[in-house]
Every structure is written in C-alpha cells, then in structure tokens.
Amino acid sequence: xxTKSYPLLIIPFALCCFCYPQDIKKENVVEHRLPNGxxxxxxxxxxxxxxxxxxxxxxxxxxxxxxxxxxxxxxEHIFLKEINAFINNTxxxxxxxxxxxxxxxxxxTKELTTYYFKLPACYLEPLLLNISRKLKNPSFESLEGxxxxxxxxxxxxxxNILRARVFDIFISLAYLRHPYRLPARGLKESLKKxxxxxxxxxxxxxxxxxxxxxxxxxxxxxxDLMSLIQNHFQxxxxxxxxxxxxxxxxxxxxxxxxxxxFYNSLTPYIMIGFxxxxxxxxxxxxxxxxxxxxxxxxxxxxxNKRKSASFVRVxxxxxxxxxxxxxxxAMPVKSSSKLESLIHKEIKKFLSNPLSWNLxxxxxxxxxxxxxxxxxxxxxxxxxxxxxxxxxxxxYIFEYLESINGIKIRxxxxxxxxxxxxxxxxxxxxxxxxxxxxNER
Numbered sequence: 001x002x003t004k005s006y007p008l009l010i011i012p013f014a015l016c017c018f019c020y021p022q023d024i025k026k027e028n029v030v031e032h033r034l035p036n037g038x039x040x041x042x043x044x045x046x047x048x049x050x051x052x053x054x055x056x057x058x059x060x061x062x063x064x065x066x067x068x069x070x071x072x073x074x075x076e077h078i079f080l081k082e083i084n085a086f087i088n089n090t091x092x093x094x095x096x097x098x099x100x101x102x103x104x105x106x107x108x109t110k111e112l113t114t115y116y117f118k119l120p121a122c123y124l125e126p127l128l129l130n131i132s133r134k135l136k137n138p139s140f141e142s143l144e145g146x147x148x149x150x151x152x153x154x155x156x157x158x159x160n161i162l163r164a165r166v167f168d169i170f171i172s173l174a175y176l177r178h179p180y181r182l183p184a185r186g187l188k189e190s191l192k193k194x195x196x197x198x199x200x201x202x203x204x205x206x207x208x209x210x211x212x213x214x215x216x217x218x219x220x221x222x223x224d225l226m227s228l229i230q231n232h233f234q235x236x237x238x239x240x241x242x243x244x245x246x247x248x249x250x251x252x253x254x255x256x257x258x259x260x261x262f263y264n265s266l267t268p269y270i271m272i273g274f275x276x277x278x279x280x281x282x283x284x285x286x287x288x289x290x291x292x293x294x295x296x297x298x299x300x301x302x303x304n305k306r307k308s309a310s311f312v313r314v315x316x317x318x319x320x321x322x323x324x325x326x327x328x329x330a331m332p333v334k335s336s337s338k339l340e341s342l343i344h345k346e347i348k349k350f351l352s353n354p355l356s357w358n359l360x361x362x363x364x365x366x367x368x369x370x371x372x373x374x375x376x377x378x379x380x381x382x383x384x385x386x387x388x389x390x391x392x393x394x395x396y397i398f399e400y401l402e403s404i405n406g407i408k409i410r411x412x413x414x415x416x417x418x419x420x421x422x423x424x425x426x427x428x429x430x431x432x433x434x435x436x437x438x439n440e441r
Contacts, residue, residue, distance in 0.1 A: 026398040029384065032226055037210025037239050040229055041384045041394055043217040045377060049121050051218030052103075052381040055131065056389040057113040058213070059206035061186070062179040062319070063243065070150060070186015071194055071202050073108040077146040078199075079207075080106040080115060082139060086130045090123065103378065109184050110319045112389055118378050121219040125228055132232040135212075138203055140196050147191060154185050162266065166430060170271050171318050173258050174325060174426040180318050210239045215385035215394075217377040258426040268336040269430040272343060273325035274419050276316075279391055285403045286415045291316060291326055292366065293357050293412070297350045298328065298343070308333055308342055321390055325426070326419070336429045347420055354413045363404060370400065 032040040060072050084104060103118035117127060158164045168183050175181040216225070277283050295314035302309040313329045332339035373379040374397065388394040 026395055029394065030222055030226075031394070032229060034209070034230070034233055036234065037208065037212075038233055039213050039388060040226075041213070041215040041381075041388060042220075042222050042225060043215075043377075043380060043384070044220060044222045045217060046219050048377065049219050050118060050377070051121055051124050051216055051220060052378040053117045053119075053124075053127065054213075054215045054381045054385040055115040056213040056215075056385045057115075057207055058111075058211045058389055059113055060109050060111045061182045061184045062110050062321075063206065064179065064182055064186075066182070066187070067190060068194060068198060068202065069182050069190040070154075070188075071191075071199060072113050072206075073184065073186045074143075074147060074150050074191060074194060075199060075203060075207075076106045076108045076113050076115075077150055078140060078142050079134065079138065080104075081142050081146060082134050083115070083127075083130060087117075087119070087123070087127070090126055110180055110182075111321050112386070114385075116378075116382065124216075124218075124220055124225075128228060128232050132235070135207060135209065136235055138200075138207075140199060140203075143196055143199065147194070150186065151188055151191055154188055154191075158183070158185055163269070166262075166269065166271070166428060169260065170273065170327075170426065170428040173260055173428065174273055174275075175318075176258075178322065180322065208239070209233060209235075213385045213389045215381040215388070217381040217384075257423050259429075260427070261429040261431060263431050263433045265432065266430075268332050268334075268339075268432050269330075270332065270336045270340055270343075271327055271329050271428045272340065273317075273327045273426045274422075275323055275424045275426075276326050276419050278320055278322065278324055279396075282403075282411075283415050283419075285400075286407055286411055287316065287326055289359070289362060289366065289404060289407060290412050290416050292362050293359070294328075294347070294350060294416070296362075297357075298330075298346055301346050301349070302330070302339070302342060306342070308339055336431045340427065340429065351413060351417055351420070354409045357409060357412070359407075359409055359412070363407075366404060367401060370397070373397075 028043055030042040030044075032042060034040075061069065064071055087102070087104060088099075103116070106113070106115045108114075117123075119127065158168065171183075172181040276287050291314045295312065298312040298314065302312055309330045309332055311331055315327055315329070317325055317327055328343060330339055330343065373383055383397045384394045387396040393399075
C-alpha cells in the first residue's frame with residue numbers, strides 16, 4: 001500500500017487520536033438473527049441513494065474433494081447468472097437509472113463464496129426477494145454453459161499465467177493433506193465430471209440459510225428492512241452442521257522443510273513460506289505488522305541497494321481459518337538459489353536491528369488503510385460479512401485497532417524470530433538453467 005510518511009513528532013499524537021467516524025462505530029451495526037439461522041448485519045446510512053449488499057456463503061474449495069474440485073466455483077457462476085438476469089430485466093420507469101454504474105459480482109475462495117451488489121436503493125426489496133426465491137428454488141439449467149466458462153477461466157487465468165500455476169504447486173506442497181491444497185478455481189478434469197445431481201446435492205448441503213451471512217450498508221430504514229427480511233427469509237431451512245476439517249498442521253516443529261525446484265527457460269522466481277498461527281492467536285495480529293515491516297526492509301535491501309531482485313512481496317496466504325503462511329515472493333536478477341540464501345541472511349539482519357523498524361509509522365499506515373475500508377459503504381459491508389463468516393465475530397474490525405495498538409517491538413521480534421528462523425517452511429524455486437550455469441562460472 002502506498003501511503004505518506006509522517007514526521008516523527010506528530011506520530012504519537014496521531015496514534016492517540018485515531019478514531020472511527022460517528023456513523024461507522026460498532027454501536028451503529030444492527031445484528032439481526034432469524035430463528036432458521038441466517039445473520040443480517042445492517043448499517044443505515046443516507047449519504048447516497050444506494051445500498052451495498054454482501055452475501056457470504058460459508059463454502060469454498062476446502063469443502064471439496066479431488067472428485068468434485070471446482071463445484072463451489074461452478075455453483076457461484078450458476079447462482080450469479082440467475083440473479084444477474086433478474087437485475088438486467090428489472091426497470092423502474094420513474095427513475096432514469098444508468099446500469100453501467102452498478103457493481104455486481106461474485107468470487108469463490110478457499111473458505112467462502114461471496115456475492116456482492118452496489119445498486120440504487122429502489123432495487124433493495126426486489127433483490128432480496130429474488131435471492132430468497134433462488135435459495136428456495138434454485139435453477140441449474142445453465143450448468144453446461146457455466147461449466148464451459150469456468151473451464152475457460154481456468155485456462156486463461158491459471159494455465160496460461162506462470163505465476164498462478166507456480167502458486168498452485170506451492171500451496172499443494174505446503175498442504176499435503178489439508179483441503180487448502182485444492183485451488184479455489186477448481187480442477188479441469190474434476191469439473192468435466194460434475195453432473196446436475198451432484199451440484200444440486202452440494203447446493204442443498206451448503207446453501208442453507210444458517211450457512212449464510214448478509215451485510216447491508218446504505219440508504220434504507222432498519223425497521224422496514226427487518227420486517228422485509230422477516231417476510232422473505234423465514235422459510236424452513238435445516239441448520240447446517242459445522243464440518244470438521246483434517247488437522248495436518250501443528251506448529252510444534254514436526255513439519256520440517258518442504259522443497260521443490262523446477263527448471264524452465266523463463267525468468268527465475270522464488271517463494272518461501274513460513275507456517276504461522278491464525279486468529280484468535282495474538283501472534284496473528286503481530287504477523288500483520290511484521291509482514292508489512294519485512295516487505296519494506298527486503299525491498300530496500302534486495303531491490304534498491306543490492307539490486308539482487310527486481311521485486312519482493314511479503315503476504316499472508318492461502319486463507320485465515322487454519323494455520324497459514326507468511327510468504328516471501330521474489331524475482332531474482334540472476335540466480336534463485338543465490339537469492340534464497342540472501343533472503344535468509346537479510347531476515348537475520350532485519351531481526352538484529354529492531355530499533356530501525358519505524359513501528360509507530362507502520363501502525364499509522366495500517367490504520368489509515370483500515371479507515372479507508374470502513375468509510376466506504378461497499379467496503380464496510382464486505383468487512384462486516386467477511387469476519388462474521390470466518391471468525392463468527394463482525395466486531396473484529398472494530399477491535400483490530402486496539403489489538404495492534406498494544407503490540408510492541410519486542411513482541412514482533414520474538415514472534416518473527418520464532419517462526420522465520422525455524423525449519424517449518426516450504427520453498428519453491430524456479431530456475432533458469434542457462435542463467436544458473438552462467439552464474440556458477
């Protein structure tokens with residue numbers, strides 16, 4: 001994230017005074033739970049004549065097997081097509097509405113399937129009614145057409161993009177048994193075998209109302225909307241059971257190092273992933289800050305000063321429900337193997353000088369990013385629904401500031417030393433054979 005740097009003299013004041021705007025405090029979020037399970041998170045705001053709606057279904061590629069890999073993604077395409085058809089065929093004669101400004105979409109990740117909408121306020125009631133009807137009586141008539149589209153998407157966005165292919169291999173190496181190993185897009189061969197009976201069963205198993213979180217932010221009256229929700233979403237839907245996922249990853253030193261190396265005729269490339277704990281562990285918050293600090297340091301040392309890499313990126317992946325990874329991704333100027341060695345040396349240097357980290361400035365930048373998310377109706381709906389779906393705690397976004405405020409340099413140093421200097425890691429090296437031979441001479 002590109003942000004301004006702040007003079008050191010004003011940072012302590014900024015840290016003390018940072019707060020949310022009045023209309024996005026947690027007291028303004030209404031949590032409405034129906035007896036049959038769904039949760040609606042509502043924030044009434046009248047700054048625009050529109051609303052943002054996020055619908056999070058707690059299903060993703062972690063709920064699939066090799067045999068039906070991609071079924072969540074395929075179902076996302078089918079369900080969105082039905083909703084899209086309704087929106088495109090709905091007109092309000094009294095309003096001249098430019099549909100080019102509509103924001104409508106969906107995505108499938110390892111942990112969730114998400115549908116999102118930003119539309120004029122007049123669409124809210126008909127949209128909710130249509131979603132309710134489609135959840136009760138779905139149609140799978142578009143199965144063949146959407147299957148072809150998903151397979152084409154896999155070809156263009158995965159198979160034809162080297163980084164995407166390499167990333168999928170990296171994750172499958174990191175998670176040998178845990179379902180994180182399956183790509184959220186799905187596997188082509190599995191998708192070809194999914195029939196109407198199996199996709200219907202998957203839908204009724206996972207698209208139960210008790211497995212869905214809704215968040216609405218925008219121009220509506222909460223009292224009227226709750227009555228509307230009561231009318232449209234009261235239909236019978238069995239309570240879904242929490243699934244037990246296989247426990248592969250324990251952070252007690254038993255994993256060791258997993259490594260794979262490929263040769264190709266293209267640019268060399270490297271990914272190093274360190275296993276780390278997730279929420280509610282305090283270390284998860286520490287890694288948020290640590291990743292930010294480490295990326296800044298490695299770019300300065302390896303890209304700007306040493307000129308050993310053309311770019312370095314540090315991020316957390318592949319999900320946030322289960323033990324995940326802090327990943328260092330880099331493109332070496334010469335050899336991947338040499339850059340790997342340099343990265344480890346630079347991590348040790350980074351950890352040896354924690355007083356140079358500018359922690360207060362980093363906290364300010366993280367808080368600015370969060371503030372930016374929450375001042376947008378669309379982003380607020382996204383965050384509320386996301387953390388309720390994943391952590392069962394939409395308040396997480398309001399508690400986050402307090403949590404990172406209490407993190408000290410010594411906390412970051414201790415946590416990163418524990419996890420980045422150990423052997424619990426996974427390494428993928430992509431090497432250009434000709435470059436490697438030249439560099440060895």
